[in-house]
Amino acid sequence: WSSSDSVISTDSAGEHSAEPGRPYRVVLLGASGVGKTAFASIFAGAADSMDSDDCELCGDEVTEKEIEVDGEPASITLIDTWDSETDSECMYERYMQTGDAYLLLYSITDRASYLRASELRITLRRFRPAQNTPIILVGNKCDLVRRREVSVSEGRACAAVFDCKFIETSAAMQHNVWEAFRGIVRQLRLRRDSKEA
Numbered sequence: 001w002s003s004s005d006s007v008i009s010t011d012s013a014g015e016h017s018a019e020p021g022r023p024y025r026v027v028l029l030g031a032s033g034v035g036k037t038a039f040a041s042i043f044a045g046a047a048d049s050m051d052s053d054d055c056e057l058c059g060d061e062v063t064e065k066e067i068e069v070d071g072e073p074a075s076i077t078l079i080d081t082w083d084s085e086t087d088s089e090c091m092y093e094r095y096m097q098t099g100d101a102y103l104l105l106y107s108i109t110d111r112a113s114y115l116r117a118s119e120l121r122i123t124l125r126r127f128r129p130a131q132n133t134p135i136i137l138v139g140n141k142c143d144l145v146r147r148r149e150v151s152v153s154e155g156r157a158c159a160a161v162f163d164c165k166f167i168e169t170s171a172a173m174q175h176n177v178w179e180a181f182r183g184i185v186r187q188l189r190l191r192r193d194s195k196e197a
């Protein structure tokens, strides 16, 4: 019974998944207000709840769901973390150790959140020194064109430095959000296939 990674509950773990093994654990990381809850709501299929600010109160959300990517089903446990800048660094560390893949979000309207994403990437590298952990840097809120503080090329450059993929999204417009989820599944499969080879 040594279940060192059971800190993140997957209470429906008994459910059969079409992917071999357990669902992929995908963790949403990023500063407060960048759109993690909005992403999780879209994933959960409750896009209208996106304006609610309740997330601050209820802590982390975990949603498990099967999605189809390239004609093949994939089970994902999505973990929506809340911001760690205050006193919960150790909790972030827990996610850094237990995720299979990470969506690292910032808001294109908030340069501080972009810098925070870099910090989180560095922390992630400390916990996951193996190069093959799938990570996508996500520049969210790309609908807010006039409030843009981080250019597309800065986002791309940051992803290149940190050796991860990059995508700009708008949770408000539901633009590229599923593309980000699909991208992470594709990377997880590539990693799985290269392990099996």
Ligand code: GDP
Binding pocket: 030, 031, 032, 033, 034, 035, 036, 037, 038, 039, 050, 051, 053, 055, 140, 141, 142, 143, 144, 169, 170, 171, 172, 173
């Ligand atoms: P979290 O703190 O990272 O979970 O951020 P939330 O998902 O709670 O989002 C913070 C605020 O930004 C909320 O008012 C959302 O409605 C809003 N928001 C999230 N994503 C977008 C987006 O893509 N575009 C716009 N315009 N607003 C967004």
